[in-house]
Amino acid sequence: MLLPVVGAYVLHARSGEVGTVTSHESGRLVVTWGDGRSARVARQDVRCGLPVGQAVQEQPRSLRPSLGEGHVLELRTLGSREQALVEFWEGAGRHWLPWENLVPIWSARSMLEAGVRPPSGFAERFRLRQLALALQHWHRTTGALAQVDIDPLPHQLHLVRHILQSGNLNWLIADDVGLGKTIEVGLLLSALRQQGLRRFLLVVPAGLTRQWQAELRTRFGMGQAVVYGRDFEISDPAQWPLYEVVIGSMDRFKHERHLDLIRQSGRWDMVVFDEAHRLSRSLYGFKYATSERYHLASMLRGLTENVLLLSGTPHQGDLDRFEALLELLRPGPVWRERIQRLRMEPQLLSGMVIRNRKADVTDAHGNFIFKGKVTHAVAAPQNEEEEAFDRALRRYLLQGYEVSREGGKRNIAIGFVMTIYRKLAASSVAAIQGALERRLVRLQTQLREESEEAGGPEVEVEEGSPFVEREEQVTGGRTEFFSGETEMLQGLIALARSLRAHDTKLHAFTGTLLETILRTNPDERVLIFTEYRSTQDYLVASLQSLAPGRVDVIHGGQSLEERMASIAHFEEAGQFLVSTEAGGEGFNLQRRCHILVNYDLPWNPMRLVQRVGRLYRYGQDKPVVVFNLNVQGSLDDDILLQMYDRLEAVATVMAGVADEYREGLREDIVGELASFLDVDRILAEAAAHTPQRTQDRIEEALDRARQAAQQQNDLLRFSSGFDPGALRGELPIGEEHLTAFVEGMFTQLGVTISHRLYGERVWEIKLPDDLQDLLGLKQNQRVAFDRTLARTAKALLLDGNSRLLKHLLQTAGGYAFSGQVAQTSLPGDGTACAVLRWQDDRGRPLSESYAVLRRQGEAVEVNPPEFSTWLLQPAPDQPGEPVMNAGSWPRFEEKLHSLLARGAGQELHPAGFTVTGVAWAPVGVPGQEAGADAGERLARS
Known part of the structure; x- marks a missing residue:
């Protein structure tokens, strides 16, 4: 039979006593019972002693990482084996596990109810524990620690939180140009990666594939982001699972060969379309005219549950095309019917479209960020030479346009060339001179053209190349557009060459x-x-x-x-x-x-x-x-x-x-x-x-x-958008909290900061031997809080991918670090910290919130700003008698349930909360001897 791990709770099968396993001896258990007696007990004489609601920590018997800490929801027996259903607090979900691998732990709430008086040092550890949890929450809900030199704007944080808290991940982001849609997407994908989503497909204009890759790699640490068709090719659809973050050109994907391959790429956690207004579908009479790009998007919609559309101009004066985009977000006949009633029900957009305007967004201090x-x-007045050239060019253009109005494919193409020449002339004398010279060369050569039969302009548009930059290569066929064109071109070119020395515009x-x-x-x-x-x-x-x-x-x-x-x-x-x-x-x-x-x-x-x-x-x-x-x-x-x-x-x-x-x-x-x-x-x-x-x-x-x-x-205007007051109720967390956390943890773990450089954004540190061995780092290191400075100073960047920072966060959040309760200088009758969670209708976690509750009499305040400031400095213990006791808790729990209800919606449902810490300031209340005894027991454990 499986032996319970040391520390497990056991129930004696005959006497009903509950005890704790203290050691193993020759296949038997040494158990300390509630009255203090220790005895050797056979394994078959004990059963699971965990009560429902008990906080536990999983201790695996293999080298795999522990699932962490949670609490018991239910007990069952299957095949004569007892198991416990545990809900874990840090994203591991709910699992039925053998009770023998579960060790009971003190939760913050149980310590409060037991009247525990915090041992010395718990105030600082409470501060660091809450900092770790707040920073991890900040990262999970905004992706902010993906790179710490990003200073996300309030509207960007609001957008990511709004999407995560909405209960669905299908949105059209219609922000104005220049508001950082790339950063918003990077933050969102980083947050979703924290929730276990891994496969992302980004479909973007060809000219932006490399830029998207650079942004995701350098800003958000997604080194696995690769460009389809450039960084890798697919010869066998079985190779698709090798790639997690794929960026591809919509014009490449739409081609039939690539379309067949992407159709076999498997399920994606999210598909993102940049410049989504290029996915056009228009209604003509009773039939839809669907572009290849929209066909691609419809096909990819079947490979994912989550689609994100990006477009600063989603409407473009065409309601049918706009509704087509919305149908990508909400496919199916029911939603199609609702979307077609958009004129009568525009409020639908609040759950589908997010639109931020340059005129509305502010910085973290509420100041408008655009300076106007x-x-x-x-103006450059024409001189005589320029007037002469302009008159001659107009005569040339007029003759070309007259031919084009005679009709026919070739003649219409001549009008197209004339228009391009007008644009070139408005650009510079060099542009029009070069075009006219190329035209003359074409007329004077006998080179065969593929386009000669059509007599149209030669136009080759490369994927992603701006067509306007290639217009100047258009020359038309080698046949004169009209009689005497060659002589007219020669005269124009001579005039153009003479203008170089008299170019008033230059x-x-x-x-x-x-x-x-x-x-x-x-x-x-x-x-x-x-x-x-x-x-x-x-x-x-x-x-x-x-x-x-x-x-x-x-x-x-x-x-x-x-x-x-x-x-x-x-x-x-x-x-x-x-x-x-x-x-x-x-x-x-x-x-x-x-x-x-x-x-x-x-x-x-x-x-x-x-x-x-x-x-x-x-x-x-x-x-x-x-x-x-x-x-x-x-x-x-x-x-x-x-x-x-x-x-x-x-x-x-x-x-x-x-x-x-x-x-x-x-x-x-x-x-x-x-x-x-x-x-x-x-x-x-x-x-x-x-x-x-x-x-x-x-x-x-x-x-x-x-x-x-x-x-x-x-x-x-019915879309969701930035509300400067939306984040006022949140606990302010920023990069200064990261710095304060790292400095505090260095003190706890014996890391020495020898020098602070570059405005204290780069530190030279010395690691103790145990951290060197554990993390595989050298004793002397440079660490930085800014990516640019990390490169300049050749330092380790403390971002979300840093092994050192990950270790600090895991250590501070672990049970062994302590600090679940504290006696501090915080104002009020007591402070409770908690993580609240919401899920979708399948039980999949979608949203969370870190909340700080401060009780003053019967009132409970949520996220007092003073707590954010208090987190920035080391916290000394405050001696004296505690004000908190078991009777203080119900008001906190009532407020937590109220917050869960307030955060729920049609597609978002409460999933529970975890109390991460409780602190109070001492007052002159006599007694509390039981609390002192409990504190001594906790210190010994």
């Missing part, structure tokens, strides 16, 4: 604008955007003469590593960063730069919003200053500038009539309007209309965009 944006137009940029900027600060960093590579090369050549070696570039032909190297050099030693649209998404430059120059203005307003979003985002501590360059007298430049001026004006009016004007609200509205504003076709047709007609059509488009934005706002 200022836009200036910089002079306005380098000779006027940059001189003004650098006069104030010679080392000011400037981000410059252009749509085209030829313009980029043109600007770089000019800037190199101003700042040799301090000019960097980003463009679509670079690898992710090359782009990251350019950004790193720009922020560390550079001065000018010239970026094409490839830098318009995914790269954040707010840390060292707040000035943006748009050398050309994109025809798509959303691209301009994305450009500004590189600087106008969290972490920017200065107002963003935007300069828009234009050439006065150029028809397209004038139209574009007027369009953007009107866009800003309409946004200002809309912000002014909002319920409450806030700094940044106008920028939110500009982004909204831009997402609805389709002016590309209007501008393409402008050559055939008068300037006034074009402007009228832009006004009409702006009016439609305003109405669509208003409709979206009317709908999405």
Whole structure:
């Protein structure tokens, strides 16, 4: 028969006495009974002595880790073997176990009810125990310790907690550009990993796969995050279980070969779609037109219970497409019917969509984090040479457009080329000159083209490459668009070449604008955007003469590593960063730069919003200053500038009539309007209309965009969003608590801090022999609380993956560390700490809360802020008679049940609570002798 472990409770089968196993001798048990007698007892004479409700610790007989501590829920006998159902407190769940492996322990509540007087040193151990539990809770519910140099914003913490506390993990995150959706997802995935979820699939635009990988690896320690098709290939579906965190391009996955492989990838704990508005499904009459991307998403929905959609523009003025996204979150005919009634029941969105606005979010101190944006137009009047070229180019374009209006596939394609040439001309003389020269070369060569039969432009769009950057490669066929085109091109090219020395736009940029900027600060960093590579090369050549070696570039032909190297050099030693649209998404430059120059203005307003979003985002501590360059007298430049001026004006009016004007609200509205504003076709047709007609059509488009934005706002205001007061009831826990915990535990474990460097963020420490052996570390170590400093100082980073920090947390939270009760200087009649838990309707743990209850008379306060401050300093014991006794507990328990009820919802159900500690301040109450005796027994144990 299985022998009970030393310390187990046994019940004598005949006498009914309960005792504790103290040792084993020759296959028999030595038991100390309740009256103090010790006796040798045969195994068959004893049974399980654990009562229901007893706190226990599991002691496995193998080398596997213990399941931890919990309490007995029920007892049973199966096949003549007695077992106990134990609910463990730290995420191990409920298990039927052999009672022989369970050792009874003192819980905080049982110590209180027994009148235990805490031994010396328990106050400090109580503080460190609660710090460990609070920090672990902070990490489990926000992922904050995944990397300690992340300073999560309140809206990011609120979002993760809101999702975890909602009872379901299917949400659309519709935050504005620049609010850190990547960080929110990283925090959420880190928190879910703490709950045992492991397999995550992220489906993102091709150009962002490497960025997502870098973010997850460097910020959240997910070194296993790999990119499908680049880091690994699948030749056999049986290989899928080898990969836990997979990032893949939606345009790669949608191809049939990859689609078949991903279909066989097995179950995923969560699938995340970035830029989810690209998953389009539209209703035409009574039929749906489903894109390949949406088909991919529908297929993947069948492989997971949890889907997360990310999109700053989920509505896009099309309710059908928006409802299609919601159906990915809530599939099935019942929800489809409810979603189709969205206009009548918009409150449905509160449980499906989270939307945070730049104008609303604050830092931890309640200060709005966006400092505003200022836009200036910089005009460059045309000189005579430029006017002559502009007139000649218009004649060329007009002839091309006249041919295109004759109809036919080839002629329509000619109009497409003419529009591209207009964009290039508005960008720079270098861009249009290069395009015209390539066109002339094509006409003068006899090279066979694959596209010649169609007579259309050559366009090759690589996966993830911004199409606009490749427009300048379009040349059309080798047949003249119209009679005399070759001679006209030769004249245009000659005029363009002569303009290089008289480029007023370039002079306005380098000779006027940059001189003004650098006069104030010679080392000011400037981000410059252009749509085209030829313009980029043109600007770089000019800037190199101003700042040799301090000019960097980003463009679509670079690898992710090359782009990251350019950004790193720009922020560390550079001065000018010239970026094409490839830098318009995914790269954040707010840390060292707040000035943006748009050398050309994109025809798509959303691209301009994305450009500004590189600087106008969290972490920017200065107002963003935007300069828009234009050439006065150029028809397209004038139209574009007027369009953007009107866009800003309409946004200002809309912000002014909002319920409450806030700094940044106008920028939110500009982004909204831009997402609805389709002016590309209007501008393409402008050559055939008068300037006034074009402007009228832009006004009409702006009016439609305003109405669509208003409709979206009317709908999405029912979404969940950041509430600055939502976290006020939580116990404030932050990085200063991590530092205080580590320092306190070092004192307890004999770790010496010899030096504090880098503003006390890096410590030089000396480990005792037992920790060296246990953790496999050297005696002298450097540890850091900041990832950047860890690299700089070559120190061990104390984050969620640190062996040293894990050991400190496990030690402080373990039963042997003690500190379950304490006599301290805390105010009030007593303080109880507890972890409350909620589960879904299958009993799966989903949410938890760490709560501190302070009793004052009959009132019980939850999470008093003073407790958070008290945790930061060592806690001395307070001698004297205790005020707490067994009769003090019912008020605490009543409040805990009230908190469980308050946190429950339709999809979230109470799962219980664990009291982690009780403390009180001494008062002059006589007696308590029994408590002293119990304290002596506890100290001996």
